[in-house]
Amino acid sequence: MKHIPVLLQESVEILLSGQSKPSGCRVMVDATFGGGGHTRRLLELGGKQLDVVAIDRDPAAIARSASLKQEFAARFRLLSGNFADFDLVLDEAGVGTIDGLLLDIGLSSFQLEEGERGFSFQADGPLDMRMDPAVGRPAAAVVKESDCETLTRIFRDFGEEPYAAAIARKIVAVRTQKPLLTTRSLALLISEMVPDYKQSRRHPATRVFQALRIFVNDELGALEKVLQLGLERLNSGGRMVVIAYHSLEDRLVKSYFREAAKGCICPPRVPVCGCGRVSRVKILHRSGLRPQPDEIERNPRSRSACLRAIERL
Ligand SMILES: C[S@@+](CC[C@H](N)C(=O)[O-])C[C@H]1O[C@@H](n2cnc3c(N)ncnc32)[C@H](O)[C@@H]1O
Known part of the structure; x- marks a missing residue:
């Protein structure tokens, strides 16, 4: 059993190209560790100047982290928790502001294929579905x-x-x-x-x-919270990447990013801004990124994915 990371190259490239700290050690959070595919690539390409803190609410995902821990030692930490409690989880681990956040939401192939978890109608098992x-x-x-x-x-x-x-x-x-x-x-x-x-x-x-x-799993509630808390924690120049797999989630992400990107809303005839509103983010790839046909062929589960990204101003 294996999980093939989706939009791997695109997401990692966007995160690593952020300019929050041109020099010095950067900290990025992968809040959906799963099989650790994105975390691994970030650690490999980010070099010694990048630490990754990963989060997952599924104890089975936490148990899969041994080889990454061995390979990357102190540069990698995995925290058990729900990303809805983003602040609490990071505060308890002593993590301050961050330079990147990845959310690859939904289920991993490990979860889908394990009949006992009850996520799939293709494998018989108890009707459970709790992450x-x-x-x-x-x-x-x-x-x-x-x-x-x-x-x-x-x-x-x-x-x-x-x-x-x-x-x-x-x-x-x-x-x-x-x-x-x-x-x-x-x-x-x-x-x-x-x-x-x-x-x-x-x-x-x-x-x-x-x-x-x-x-x-209150998935939409958790997503709403992490978008807001994640944005608060991002350093200026830091980036957030979200990969969603169905329209409900994608709509939520798109409208949250659009709202955060909105600047002054005063009518054009007003000479001086009275609303005080300023854009908090710049939207990268306005219509979202989708997997290329060769990725879909290699990994059919990627077909519904849509990646949206912002940079904190
Ligand atoms: C699609 S998988 C991530 C796969 C990973 N990017 C990789 O390449 O291996 C999503 C993971 O996020 C976790 N997850 C989903 N919702 C979560 C939440 N609210 N808090 C923490 N983890 C969550 C799931 O348990 C699952 O392991």
């Missing part, structure tokens, strides 16, 4: 305990599922006789509602699984 299995409610509990309106809202808001209400009604109708405790039982229930799904490109459970995962 940190010690925190929060597993997806099976959400499916068992939520009323029909709540389930509809989860599937619609986080999965953009057109049959959200019908799927929620079906779940509520069957769950008393047949508890939905495994990924396969939920995927089967959904596919039975769409009998001719084999003709379509995507499995009909794709959106519902995405929605439950986002809800269980």
Whole structure:
């Protein structure tokens, strides 16, 4: 099992080209360590003048860090925590301001392929989906305990599922006789509602699984917090790179960056600025970067990725 880092060259190049400290040691944070692919490349190309502090909320990711620790010693540190608590996690580790931040959000191939984690409808396992299995409610509990309106809202808001209400009604109708405790039982229930799904490109459970995962891990809430806290911590000239894999996340990142880039909003006829608003960031690559066809061919999981980046002014 292996995770192939997405938009690796592009993201690392953008981060290392920041000019926060033309001389002296720089500190960058990889807040989504996963398999350590981006962290490794940053350490390799950044040289002795770069330290990387990585974060992950998944204990299985933390356990994968031994070889990097051995190879890069004090230049590399891995912290266990949720990036929603960015300040707390970094403060506790004594990290001050930073010169770069990478967020490669979503799941690693390790998480997706491990049936026991319950993220994938392709591998049977307990319907769990928690990135940190010690925190929060597993997806099976959400499916068992939520009323029909709540389930509809989860599937619609986080999965953009057109049959959200019908799927929620079906779940509520069957769950008393047949508890939905495994990924396969939920995927089967959904596919039975769409009998001719084999003709379509995507499995009909794709959106519902995405929605439950986002809800269980409060992924959009965490992203909103880290964007804000990360920007506060970036030194001037430092850069933030975010790689998102679906439109909900990408929209959030795009609008946060646009808002932060907005300068004075006084009407043009006002001779002197009264709003006091100044741009806090410069947007790099305005329409985002997407993987080239050869990357998608090598790594089909990269196909939906969109990279957005800013530089702190
Ligand atoms: C797509 S993977 C990152 C892969 C990594 N860039 C690499 O190349 O190996 C995303 C990782 O971020 C972690 N993650 C997602 N949300 C998180 C959060 N709120 N706090 C901390 N880690 C999170 C996941 O557990 C997962 O390991």
